[in-house]
Amino acid sequence: MSLMILLIFVLGLVIGSFLNVAIFRVHDGLSVVRGRSKCTSCEVPLGPQDLIPVVSYLALRGRCRRCKSVISWQYPLVELGTALLFVAAYVLAPSTELFVRNAIFIAYLIIIFVYDLKHMLIIDKFTVPAMIIAILLNLWLGVIPAWSILFGGVVLAAFFHLQYKISRGAWVGGGDIRMGALMGFMLGLEHGLVALFIAYLIGAIFGAGLMITGKADRKTPIPFGVFLALATVIVMFYGQEIIGWYLGFFN
Ligand SMILES: [Zn+2]
Numbered sequence: 001m002s003l004m005i006l007l008i009f010v011l012g013l014v015i016g017s018f019l020n021v022a023i024f025r026v027h028d029g030l031s032v033v034r035g036r037s038k039c040t041s042c043e044v045p046l047g048p049q050d051l052i053p054v055v056s057y058l059a060l061r062g063r064c065r066r067c068k069s070v071i072s073w074q075y076p077l078v079e080l081g082t083a084l085l086f087v088a089a090y091v092l093a094p095s096t097e098l099f100v101r102n103a104i105f106i107a108y109l110i111i112i113f114v115y116d117l118k119h120m121l122i123i124d125k126f127t128v129p130a131m132i133i134a135i136l137l138n139l140w141l142g143v144i145p146a147w148s149i150l151f152g153g154v155v156l157a158a159f160f161h162l163q164y165k166i167s168r169g170a171w172v173g174g175g176d177i178r179m180g181a182l183m184g185f186m187l188g189l190e191h192g193l194v195a196l197f198i199a200y201l202i203g204a205i206f207g208a209g210l211m212i213t214g215k216a217d218r219k220t221p222i223p224f225g226v227f228l229a230l231a232t233v234i235v236m237f238y239g240q241e242i243i244g245w246y247l248g249f250f251n
Contacts, residue, residue, distance in 0.1 A: 012083030042067035116225030122175030152184030199231035
């Protein structure tokens, strides 16, 4: 293993623990930057030895040091997931600038993924700043044409806005509209549409699986932001390959 990959893995673990804090504190209306982390049960502030990503969780066998209440699996999983995606971003990115961009995008997408999975909500507090960062980073890097960034955001937002209007808010929420815009601003028009298609594909496969196993029926609400975030990461990594593979059918 190269030293660089090890460093990026550790950076991913640390960023992952900050993402956990952001997800938790935004939901509880607390400040993300101020105040110490506490046990959610006994409210005893955590010491430095309890804040080491993954390691603390394993050392404590998933329980609070003081009150022994169970600590959510979310914490080590988000840390590990962030670390692995950061390494993947490093290995797959053609340049350092693109790695940095993708790591920033991934951090936001993980927050959106976990928050929607937990609370069935895509909130503006995450999507709106991410949109601004996505537009600025993409314009600055110049890998996606400016028109594609702009139209990507507008077209994908319009796609969800139309569904919102037709169904009077029954199929999708306002959060999905902003998430569509974010995907377009992150990926550009072409890759954004591919991501949209993949999100529906994964969502349909997952939904069918739930219905077959009797875990859900047609009315069960699905946190669609989870699939949108997942598809965005897949297309960020493999967009070119997916488009090449798809076009290969017609040659
Ligand atoms: Zn406790």
